[in-house]
Amino acid sequence: MTLKNICILGGGTAGWMxxxxxxxxxxxxxxxxxxIESEQIGTVGVGEATLPHIRFFNQTLGINEAxxxxxxxxxxxxxxxxxxxxxxxxRYIHPFGDFGQPIDNLDFHHxxxxxxxxxxxxxxxxxxxxxxxxEENKFHFPDNDLNSVRSTFGYAYQFDSFHYARFLxxxxxxxxxxxxxxxxxxxxxxxxxxxxTRLTLDDGRDLEADFFIDCSGFRGLLIEQTLKAxxxxxxxxxxxxRAVAVPCEARGPLQPYTRATARKAGWQWxxxxxxxxxxxxxxxxxxxxxxxxxxxxxDTLEGPAQADPKQLYFKTGRRNRFWxxxxxxxxxxxxxxxxxxxxSIHLIQEGITHLIELFPDASCGAADQAEYNRRMALHYERVxxxxxxxxxxxxxxxxxxxxxxxxxxxxxxxxxKIDAWKHRGYVPTYNQSLFLPPSWIAxxxxxxxxxxxxxxxxxxxxxxxVRQRSKALSxxxxxxxxxxxxxxxxxxxxxxNIDSQAARA
Amino acid sequence: MSKLAxxxVCGGGLAGWMxxxxxxxxLPPSIKITLIDSPQTQTHDIFYGTVLPPxxxxxxxxxxxxxxxxLKQTHSSFSYGTHYLNWGRVAKNWVQCHQLPLPVDAGVxxxxxxxxxxxxxxxxxxxxxxxxxxxxxxxxxxxxxxxxSRAEYGYQYLPAELLALFKSKPRSDRFTVHTDTVSDIAxxxxxxxxxxxxxxxxxxxxxxxxxxxxIEPRLNAPQPRKGRKIMVMETSQPAATLxxxxxxxxxxxxxWQSLTSLRGQNHLLSLSSPQTRITIEQNPAPELTLxxxxxxxxxxxxxxxxxxxxxxxxxxAPMIMLQRDxxxxxxxxxxxxxxxxxAREYNQGFQADAEYAxxxxxxxxxxxxxxxSEFWQDAQSVPVGDKLSRKLAQFExxxxxxxxxxEPFDALDWGILxxxxxxRPARKNKLIRSENTETxxxxxxxxxxxxxxxxPSLPPHSxxxxxxxxxxxxxx
Numbered sequence: 001m002t003l004k005n006i007c008i009l010g011g012g013t014a015g016w017m018x019x020x021x022x023x024x025x026x027x028x029x030x031x032x033x034x035x036i037e038s039e040q041i042g043t044v045g046v047g048e049a050t051l052p053h054i055r056f057f058n059q060t061l062g063i064n065e066a067x068x069x070x071x072x073x074x075x076x077x078x079x080x081x082x083x084x085x086x087x088x089x090x091r092y093i094h095p096f097g098d099f100g101q102p103i104d105n106l107d108f109h110h111x112x113x114x115x116x117x118x119x120x121x122x123x124x125x126x127x128x129x130x131x132x133x134x135e136e137n138k139f140h141f142p143d144n145d146l147n148s149v150r151s152t153f154g155y156a157y158q159f160d161s162f163h164y165a166r167f168l169x170x171x172x173x174x175x176x177x178x179x180x181x182x183x184x185x186x187x188x189x190x191x192x193x194x195x196x197t198r199l200t201l202d203d204g205r206d207l208e209a210d211f212f213i214d215c216s217g218f219r220g221l222l223i224e225q226t227l228k229a230x231x232x233x234x235x236x237x238x239x240x241x242r243a244v245a246v247p248c249e250a251r252g253p254l255q256p257y258t259r260a261t262a263r264k265a266g267w268q269w270x271x272x273x274x275x276x277x278x279x280x281x282x283x284x285x286x287x288x289x290x291x292x293x294x295x296x297x298x299d300t301l302e303g304p305a306q307a308d309p310k311q312l313y314f315k316t317g318r319r320n321r322f323w324x325x326x327x328x329x330x331x332x333x334x335x336x337x338x339x340x341x342x343x344s345i346h347l348i349q350e351g352i353t354h355l356i357e358l359f360p361d362a363s364c365g366a367a368d369q370a371e372y373n374r375r376m377a378l379h380y381e382r383v384x385x386x387x388x389x390x391x392x393x394x395x396x397x398x399x400x401x402x403x404x405x406x407x408x409x410x411x412x413x414x415x416x417k418i419d420a421w422k423h424r425g426y427v428p429t430y431n432q433s434l435f436l437p438p439s440w441i442a443x444x445x446x447x448x449x450x451x452x453x454x455x456x457x458x459x460x461x462x463x464x465x466v467r468q469r470s471k472a473l474s475x476x477x478x479x480x481x482x483x484x485x486x487x488x489x490x491x492x493x494x495x496x497n498i499d500s501q502a503a504r505a
Numbered sequence: 506m507s508k509l510a511x512x513x514v515c516g517g518g519l520a521g522w523m524x525x526x527x528x529x530x531x532l533p534p535s536i537k538i539t540l541i542d543s544p545q546t547q548t549h550d551i552f553y554g555t556v557l558p559p560x561x562x563x564x565x566x567x568x569x570x571x572x573x574x575x576l577k578q579t580h581s582s583f584s585y586g587t588h589y590l591n592w593g594r595v596a597k598n599w600v601q602c603h604q605l606p607l608p609v610d611a612g613v614x615x616x617x618x619x620x621x622x623x624x625x626x627x628x629x630x631x632x633x634x635x636x637x638x639x640x641x642x643x644x645x646x647x648x649x650x651x652x653x654s655r656a657e658y659g660y661q662y663l664p665a666e667l668l669a670l671f672k673s674k675p676r677s678d679r680f681t682v683h684t685d686t687v688s689d690i691a692x693x694x695x696x697x698x699x700x701x702x703x704x705x706x707x708x709x710x711x712x713x714x715x716x717x718x719x720i721e722p723r724l725n726a727p728q729p730r731k732g733r734k735i736m737v738m739e740t741s742q743p744a745a746t747l748x749x750x751x752x753x754x755x756x757x758x759x760x761w762q763s764l765t766s767l768r769g770q771n772h773l774l775s776l777s778s779p780q781t782r783i784t785i786e787q788n789p790a791p792e793l794t795l796x797x798x799x800x801x802x803x804x805x806x807x808x809x810x811x812x813x814x815x816x817x818x819x820x821x822a823p824m825i826m827l828q829r830d831x832x833x834x835x836x837x838x839x840x841x842x843x844x845x846x847x848a849r850e851y852n853q854g855f856q857a858d859a860e861y862a863x864x865x866x867x868x869x870x871x872x873x874x875x876x877x878s879e880f881w882q883d884a885q886s887v888p889v890g891d892k893l894s895r896k897l898a899q900f901e902x903x904x905x906x907x908x909x910x911x912e913p914f915d916a917l918d919w920g921i922l923x924x925x926x927x928x929r930p931a932r933k934n935k936l937i938r939s940e941n942t943e944t945x946x947x948x949x950x951x952x953x954x955x956x957x958x959x960x961p962s963l964p965p966h967s968x969x970x971x972x973x974x975x976x977x978x979x980x981x
Contacts, residue, residue, distance in 0.1 A: 002935070028939035060612060105567070357905060359936055367898045371907065374895075416849060423846040426837070428854065429911065453840050456509075459533040 003031060003210045003362045007199065009184060009222060010215035011037030013048070013161045014331025014348045016168040017057070018213055021352045023175035024061050033176070034207065036199070038183040048161040048278075049077055049258040049271050049342040051434070052096055052154040057349050061171065069496035071167045073274040074159035076256045076487060078134040080341065084262040085447050087395050092446025093257060094341075095130035097153035098438045100473055103466075106457045109441055111466050113425050113454040118463060124445045126474045129153055129481070134257040138484035139491075149476045150484075156342070158258060158271045160278075180207065184216075187226045195326040195364075196222060210362045213355075214329040218336070223319055223329040230320035231335075237388050237411070238316040239287075239404065240266050240338050244294050245280035245310045249303030254488040260340055263296060264288065264399035267340065274491070274498050276306055282338050287401040314338075318380040323369045326362075328355055335380050340390060343383050346434065350379050379434065385414045386435045386443075393418070393447040418449065425451035506841040509711045510537060513700070515687060515724060516716030517543035519550045519664050520810030520827055522671040524716055527568040527831050529680045532838065539708060541700070542672075542684045548791040549718035550664035551737055552811060553827065554818025555765040555772055556584050556752045559603050559657035564828045569674070573977045578673070579666040580768040582970060583750040584659045585637035587763075587820065589925065590755045593873040599925030600634035600751065601820070603657040606917045610945055613937055616920040618945055620904040620930060621937045625946070627924040629953045632656060632960070634921075637751040641963040642970075652952075652959045659821065661752055661765045663772060683708075690724060695804030697724055711805065712839055718811040719793060725806045732796035733883045735760070735817060736779045741770045747967035754819070758876035761819065768970065776817070778880045797859045802848040809834065814859040819869055822862040825913045829858045857910065864893045865914040865922070871897060873926055897928075904930035 006022065008015050019035045026033065058068060068074065079095035086092075100108025112124050125131045130153035133139065143150035173179060182201035190197050198208040214222040223229045235241065250272060259270040266283030281297040288296075294309055318335030322328060330351035337343055354375050358368045392410060396402040410418070420426040421444050427437040444450075458466075491497050512532075514525045517540075525540040532538075565575060575581060586602035607615040607630065619625045628634045633656045636642065645656040676682070689701035699709045715724040748766025755762050760777035779792050793815050801813035810827045817823075833854050837847040871889055875881035889897075892909060899905040900923050906916045923929075964972075 025936060026939070029935050031935075356936065358903075359934075361932065361935075365902065367895075367902055371895060371899060420846050420850055423843075424840060426846070426850060428850055455836065456533060456536070456838050456840060457531055457835070459535070460531070 003360060005032045005034070005209040006211045006213065007207055007209035008033065008035040008213045008215055009199070010217060010331070010333070011035065011165060011169070012215065012217065012331065013165050013345060014333075014351075015213075015215035016165040016172060017345075017348050018215060018330055018352050018355075019172035019177045020061055020168040020175075021057070021356070023172045023177045025356055027175060032178070033172075034178045034180055034209065035172070036180045036182055036184065036201070036207065038181065040183060048164075048339070048345060049080070049158045049269075050156040051342055051346045052156045053346055053349060054156055063171070066494055066496040068164075068167060069157070069159070069491070069494075070498050072157075072159035072161075072163040073498055074157045074496070075254060075272055075274055075491065076139045077156045077158050077258060077342075078130040078139065078153065078256045079258075081134070081257050081259045082262070082390070082443075082446060083259060085260075085390060085394060085396075087448065088398070090446075090448070092125060092442070093128075093131045093134055094439060094442040094446065095128050095134065095153065096155060097128055097130040099124050099441060100127040100470070101152075103461065103469065104457070106455055107437075109445075110425055110454040110458040111461075111470065113451050114458045114463070115466060115470065116450070117454075120467070122470065122474065124441075127470065127477070129477050130155075132477050132481045133484060134255070136481050136484075137253045137255055137487050138481055139256045139487040140484050148480075149473070150480050155256075158273060158278075160273055161345070180205075184221060187222065189226070193325065194227070196226060210326065211360055211364070212327045214327055214333045215331045217332045218314060220319065220329055220333040222327045223322075223324060223333055227324045227327055229322075229324045229329070231315070232317045232320060233315060234317040234384060235315060237384060237408075238338060238391075239284040239401070240282045241313065241315060242285050242290070242293070243280050243282045243312040243314070243338075244290070244297055245278070245312065246297060246301070246308070247276045247278050247306045248301040249306060250275075250277045251302040253486065254491070256487040258342065262396070265293070265401045268297060268300065269339065270302075277302060282340075284401060287399065287404070316384075318377065321369070321373050322351070322376045323364075323372045326360070326364050328372070330355070334376065337380065337383050337387060340387050341383070341435070343387075343434070347379060347383070351376060382433045382435070385411060385417075386433075386439070388414060389418070389440070389443055390447070393443060393449045395448065421451060422449060423451070424453045424455065426455075506843055509839050509841055510535070511710045512536060512538050512712045512714065512838075513708060513710035514538065514540045514714045514716055515700070516714075516718065516720075516812070517541070517545075517684070518547040518716065518718055518810075519553060519668045519671075520718065520812070521714075521716035522668055523568065523827065524714055524809055524831055524834070525680065526570075526671050526674060527835060528838075529677055530569040531567070531835055534677065534679055536679065538680045539710065540680070540682045541687065541702070541708075542682050543686065543720075544684050547665070547668060549720070549793065549811060550668060551739060551774070551791070552718075552735075552793045552815065552818055553664050553823045554821065555661060555663060555763065555774065556587060556821050556824075557660040557662055558821035558825050558828075559659050560825065560828060561659055564832070568831075570670070573981055575660075575670065576974065577977060577981075578670050579662060580770065581660045581662040581666070582747055582767055583642050583966065584661045584752060585633040585642065585656070585750045586659075587752045587754055588637065590753060592754075592756055592869065592926070594876055595874050595927075597873075597926055599921070600628065600631070600637055601918070601921055601925065602631050602634035602637060603659060604631055604633045604917060605655045605657060606915060610948065611941075613940065613945070614916070615945075615949065616906075616917060617904060617934070618937060618949070620920065620924070621934050622942075622946070623929065625949065627921065630949065630956070631921070632956045633658070635956060635960060636963055637749055639960060639963075640749040640965050640967075641960065642750040642966040643963050652955050653963070658750070661750070661767055663765075663767065687722060687724075690722060692725070695725055695806070697804065697806050700724075711842060712844070713806040714834070715806060715808045715812050716810055719815065723808070723812070725803045725808070727798055727800070727803070727808075730794040730796040730815075732794050732815075733887065734779050734792055734794050735776055736790045736792045737774055737776050738790045739772065739774045741772050744769065744771045747970055750966045758878035758881065760880045766966075778883055797863065799856070800848075800852050801855055802844075802851045804848075805839075805842070805844060807834065807848075807851065813855065814862070816863060817866055819866055820914075822866050822913070826858060826862050829913065830855065833858075858913065860890070860892065861909060861912045861914070864890070864896070865918070867893060868897070868919075868922060869926075872928070901928055901931060903932050904934055
């Protein structure tokens, strides 16, 4: 039975990313895609940072990078700077890239540990080109010569997600997606199958479709309110349940990285865009009042606030079933994980990619649903574990929240990872994961969880040679960072800079 | 806690010698290595099969064995894969060949496109399969525009010869060999404190590696093995000319038979269930139980190779497992007597690898029309796990390849197997069909004729080998 009509409920980043992707992928199939959104229902849109995978999303749609950056006030992103996580006063950058280069097939960090245990105190982060570039506010595209240190990194973007959604809306509508303005007031299901057959809007119109994509945000109007898929609450692991966000005037050089500063009951983000800086304070209402959370945010802005603070509520977790009957939930309706490692848009992208791979026919077979749910559950769980690591790899003890984490019993899989790292610097590569070993290593070392020992093979090379090679690498990095262009100048030369007058609109 | 000082490898077969050699090459000289070699002839190494996968080249290099030495010191030849001539009762015929994955064209993997259109024949796009059938071989050229640059290759070999090669390699001073048998094992819980040998010598070690296949006594005391039993009989026939770079397998009700083309001889192997054997008084054919230990590493002792996971040599799976075991072990060599972390990580990695390797082998039997015989019934009554079910369901439903972390067999391997067995998706893939199909099929047509044009200029395997050996004799 063929599928003829798809309805996406909800605009915002999730809705329009889905619409854009489907408008491209389904362009020759004759399948109709409609998107319902209401101007009355605001979208979350508080300025977003992303992961390198998003470049592939844009490329697949044939989106020009410079154009996209201009339309979304985007800057480049080399990683995230974490402040005050391991200890107050500490800082480190989790980059898109590896640390050093393997020697004799053995990862560099084992040699670094060997040097450290023999008295050497060079930071592991000195062996990362993207870290040092970010620290000096430099940026250029990765070199094509894979032997050059200048090729050893990836990059993503920081942009205004409201503008991104608008940009993708244009893309999607140009390719045949029909936008319907309205609010859904009723849903109708087939008596036998329970499949959703149509939606009734506030103006009385009915919209029929064979398949629905629920991008209605936290409410999950279709997946939860209608189909009652259920929600797994992860507040025990990640208790933050509110955020307050506000943009402010930018100060200082344009930085090619996001900042996440740990606070006493949560953490605060800073996302530099071309026209202004996005800020937010993610916090747990058990450990701090709204009023104090707002004050913390407003008191620490680098420049004057440019709007009223926006209050958000959320519950960390995931839908029990992402795909139920003829509905797939993508975006906030699928689940929520705090944006500590910029995963929100990425999880939307994964939701869309797997939907396309497992593209349904009108009967929505159980095997397809099960496979989709298995894949998405794995993605959410692995991100959860990585985020939890940030909170527990710490010596902080200075507030109720930090003490809560000290006393938390971790999921076995996470505890095992921490133990393996501490014991001998081992990070298993078996977990096909968004966050590969270099990411885990960045957080471990950045937050002072250092291995007691190292892989025995690192002893094969004499220590003087190890020292010399390491020194050569860190020097090469310094040299190239020194001659790299500044982030702001690069954006301008690339033609991705916005007209600053127009931007204030 | 004191640092690890002494590793003991127990087992004089391929697994033991390869492991000990790997340790000798890769570990710093402060660690003592002892191997307990067996005075008896090895009977179980043949269960590793007679083909090595493409990963063998790099693996051998990492343990100090170069391809020229390997070729010169054995009668090994090259392998583009295995030709299954008549698999199952409906006699499926295909070449399970080694090749880099087919390209992805604007988001659509070519293998998926070929699966979607029944008129297309996968083998038309597999240059190694065609070259192998035609008896040809060359090393993959570095020129990326040559269709053969996407080829991969392994070897046809004899485990006994590979064993002899490792035994003859020079050893460093810290590597000692005792030829003896284990008569007693002193254990406290899962910790092995000492081994007593038949000669009376007692050996202690910090870490012990049991590479004894399924010979008793096992160093730690796990459960008895349960699983399908297989038996092999082998013989060799002299061959004046080297055959194709292709192992050939035929099946019948009793099991399957392979022909491996080596230099100077063809090796014939017959694999069956033990019950169907004809009793041979002098040399009872060796038997293997196809079983996997749930926790190969316990305490200070790890089982490696067949001792931990015994697979049918229908594919290169047994040797792939041994290679992975050794690589995994090297990355987790304990640093002291406290090895709980290493054991846990090793066991986890092992379980995944064993499951995936076993799954590929099992896929030769699931949903295939088999014979009404003990062998086939045994093989086809092994329960199908979740992961394999999902893989098969998705391929047979919509032609989708479901993959898991670091599987030893990739999307192309699985695609070749599915196509070879005649598995096809039940539903049409609307998305693939909607996109540029004429252009893509035309591009496939170009690839097909590129391959057809490139093939005649490739030399026969025998001539290539002669020239290669002559070159090696001159230059090395």
